[in-house]
Amino acid sequence: MMLSAEQQVIVEMPTNFGIQVLASAGSGKTRVLTERIGFILSTVKKEGIIALTFTNKAAEEMADRLARNEHLDDRVWIGTIHSVAQRVLEQYGHSIGLPSNFQIYERDKDRMEVFLQSLREDGVDIDEYLNVEDQKQLRGREKVLQNYMNGFSVIKRELMDEEQALAHFPDTPNVWKIYQDYQEALLASGGIDYDDILVFAHKLLLRQEWIADIYRAKYKHLCVDEAQDLNRIQYEFIKALCGSKIQSVLMVGDPHQMIYGFNGSSSEYLCERFVVDFNVKTFHLKENYRSTRAVIRAANKLKHNSSKEHEFAVEGSLRIESFETETDEANWITSTINCILELHSHEEIEGELSLDNIVVIARNRFVFSKLEEALSAANIAYSLRKSERGEEPSSLFGKVLDYGIRVKLNPKDWVDGKKLCSLLSISPPLDWTDSDILSNWSRQVLDKPVHFPEIQSKLLQAIHDIDSEAPNIRKLVKSFDAALSSLSEQISDENQKLELERSIEELRYFMSLWTRFKSKGIGSTLGAFRNANALGQLAIDTSNSGLTLSTVHTMKGLEKDIVFLIGMCEGVFPDYRASQKKQIEEERNAAFVAVTRARRWLYITYPKQRMMPWGSTKFQVKSRFVEEIES
Numbered sequence: 001m002m003l004s005a006e007q008q009v010i011v012e013m014p015t016n017f018g019i020q021v022l023a024s025a026g027s028g029k030t031r032v033l034t035e036r037i038g039f040i041l042s043t044v045k046k047e048g049i050i051a052l053t054f055t056n057k058a059a060e061e062m063a064d065r066l067a068r069n070e071h072l073d074d075r076v077w078i079g080t081i082h083s084v085a086q087r088v089l090e091q092y093g094h095s096i097g098l099p100s101n102f103q104i105y106e107r108d109k110d111r112m113e114v115f116l117q118s119l120r121e122d123g124v125d126i127d128e129y130l131n132v133e134d135q136k137q138l139r140g141r142e143k144v145l146q147n148y149m150n151g152f153s154v155i156k157r158e159l160m161d162e163e164q165a166l167a168h169f170p171d172t173p174n175v176w177k178i179y180q181d182y183q184e185a186l187l188a189s190g191g192i193d194y195d196d197i198l199v200f201a202h203k204l205l206l207r208q209e210w211i212a213d214i215y216r217a218k219y220k221h222l223c224v225d226e227a228q229d230l231n232r233i234q235y236e237f238i239k240a241l242c243g244s245k246i247q248s249v250l251m252v253g254d255p256h257q258m259i260y261g262f263n264g265s266s267s268e269y270l271c272e273r274f275v276v277d278f279n280v281k282t283f284h285l286k287e288n289y290r291s292t293r294a295v296i297r298a299a300n301k302l303k304h305n306s307s308k309e310h311e312f313a314v315e316g317s318l319r320i321e322s323f324e325t326e327t328d329e330a331n332w333i334t335s336t337i338n339c340i341l342e343l344h345s346h347e348e349i350e351g352e353l354s355l356d357n358i359v360v361i362a363r364n365r366f367v368f369s370k371l372e373e374a375l376s377a378a379n380i381a382y383s384l385r386k387s388e389r390g391e392e393p394s395s396l397f398g399k400v401l402d403y404g405i406r407v408k409l410n411p412k413d414w415v416d417g418k419k420l421c422s423l424l425s426i427s428p429p430l431d432w433t434d435s436d437i438l439s440n441w442s443r444q445v446l447d448k449p450v451h452f453p454e455i456q457s458k459l460l461q462a463i464h465d466i467d468s469e470a471p472n473i474r475k476l477v478k479s480f481d482a483a484l485s486s487l488s489e490q491i492s493d494e495n496q497k498l499e500l501e502r503s504i505e506e507l508r509y510f511m512s513l514w515t516r517f518k519s520k521g522i523g524s525t526l527g528a529f530r531n532a533n534a535l536g537q538l539a540i541d542t543s544n545s546g547l548t549l550s551t552v553h554t555m556k557g558l559e560k561d562i563v564f565l566i567g568m569c570e571g572v573f574p575d576y577r578a579s580q581k582k583q584i585e586e587e588r589n590a591a592f593v594a595v596t597r598a599r600r601w602l603y604i605t606y607p608k609q610r611m612m613p614w615g616s617t618k619f620q621v622k623s624r625f626v627e628e629i630e631s
């Protein structure tokens with residue numbers, strides 16, 4: 001596949017300044033970025049490149065696209081912005097006072113637990129505040145606390161100081177003090193939260209110039225995909241990584257596809273700040289290489305003249321259908337998918353037609369419920385693309401393994417320590433710094449009324465004994481796999497058997513994560529493994545084959561031959577919470593992203609009524625975006 005003349009020019013630009021590529025959907029931005037990396041690898045000796053993406057999935061796709069290049073592993077560092085920042089902290093976090101095995105609290109409820117504890121320590125009787133019978137009142141109070149947590153995220157990602165925070169949250173009393181206390185509580189438990197990863201890494205690069213120089217000496221080029229979605233802290237982190245020494249920065253993006261406004265994203269960083277802060281040459285690409293004429297016409301109705309059809313583009317098709325109910329909509333999609341499969345092949349689509357060619361996209365995952373029922377009834381295998389953060393284990397054994405490792409790495413982690421104590425019916429200790437804590441629990445659990453106390457006891461001791469710097473996970477897994485399997489043969493109680501079955505599954509899943517961690521070459525210690533898992537770098541994506549159901553946000557940057565865009569009603573898409581002009585524009589961006597994922601055929605559907613969660617039905621109005629596409 002040849003690059004176009006315009007693409008080729010960008011790929012082969014000299015490396016002594018920045019390159020900004022502002023281009024529409026399907027115009028080959030990611031392609032240009034990966035070709036540029038290949039070009040640098042083959043023309044400039046030794047110098048390394050950092051390639052930044054927004055999702056682990058996108059990082060993997062980029063690695064796949066680059067796989068044919070020599071020296072990929074030693075010269076190119078492909079990762080999400082968070083994962084790059086996390087590795088900077090893992091290696092040098094101690095230089096700004098972070099504990100060597102710092103914990104990432106990636107789960108919202110763990111962060112909330114730390115927050116509640118910080119309030120208790122401040123003398124606030126938060127347990128009394130939350131001790132209300134009335135559910136509505138309780139939800140209201142929980143929301144107040146959640147608003148504080150959201151506020152902390154804003155403070156971090158906008159890099160606010162006290163004055164700015166007080167001005168930004170005029171109606172939130174004591175916000176700065178409460179925020180400081182939360183930060184102290186996090187650090188006292190040896191942890192940081194997800195937002196902190198970038199904040200601390202940014203601080204580190206600014207304060208310890210010598211560390212930043214180590215990276216700059218090795219990596220002299222930086223490439224950022226989907227740069228329209230950068231937010232302030234992400235942009236500032238990139239800037240700090242470059243300092244004044246790195247000028248070879250390529251940012252590609254499409255302002256029409258900015259869909260993370262709720263996370264502080266703004267295309268201003270790509271379009272304006274980048275130009276001010278770097279010596280930048282700008283390029284535009286308009287030709288769409290992905291989609292058929294029918295799809296491009298629909299996209300251009302949402303964003304006027306955003307894409308230009310490629311001269312060899314085929315016609316493709318667009319079909320818009322309405323249904324009485326969501327069930328009718330789901331049944332129609334299911335039968336249409338079956339009809340497509342029966343075709344086996346079509347001149348507009350390369351290769352055999354299969355479920356792999358199809359994705360169903362919706363604004364949010366709740367829209368899929370009726371479709372999931374219909375697909376199951378019709379025996380059509382599908383997978384729902386999930387967010388990348390891992391799921392928590394459900395068996396007691398799986399939980400002991402997960403929380404135990406967290407406590408092993410950081411005995412100050414009372415959040416996971418307390419959860420473990422409660423699961424094992426052990427009283428929590430007063431001292432959270434004891435490095436023999438797991439060994440003590442291993443003895444105490446033996447006479448507790450829990451599932452298989454001896455196995456849990458052995459597991460706790462085994463975790464205690466692991467060498468964190470060079471853990472032999474394979475050996476640990478092998479011995480427990482054998483022990484659990486032999487126990488299941490001796491037991492007749494059905495529930496206990498199920499618990500054992502789940503324990504073995506979760507142990508094997510843990511092993512597959514470890515294997516994946518090792519094969520990715522992103523570290524070898526237990527701490528690096530735990531953090532990579534926390535950031536979703538080890539998530540195993542099952543949605544590569546079969547029919548994919550995906551929200552718009554998780555489909556970003558990807559493409560399929562056939563797209564069904566479903567549930568297109570006002571209130572769903574655009575989302576009912578979008579009321580201001582700016583929010584509606586972002587919804588339009590999301591609709592544009594959804595439509596432009598289609599390479600060949602696009603189906604858009606909506607029901608005329610929907611079932612509400614409380615059981616009654618509600619009449620629906622066709623989405624304004626469908627009206628526009630039809631106009």
Ligand SMILES: Nc1ncnc2c1ncn2[C@@H]1O[C@H](COP(=O)(O)OP(=O)(O)OP(=O)(O)O)[C@@H](O)[C@H]1O
Pocket residue numbers: 001002003004007023024025026027028029030031032254257289290556557558559596
């Ligand atoms: N010069 C080219 N000739 C043929 N196909 C191309 C060319 N450039 C890109 N493509 C193909 O067009 C499709 C879109 O490319 P790519 O994913 O790089 O676009 P993009 O601009 O990053 O899209 P988006 O912003 O919508 O995610 C891909 O299938 C890619 O292989």
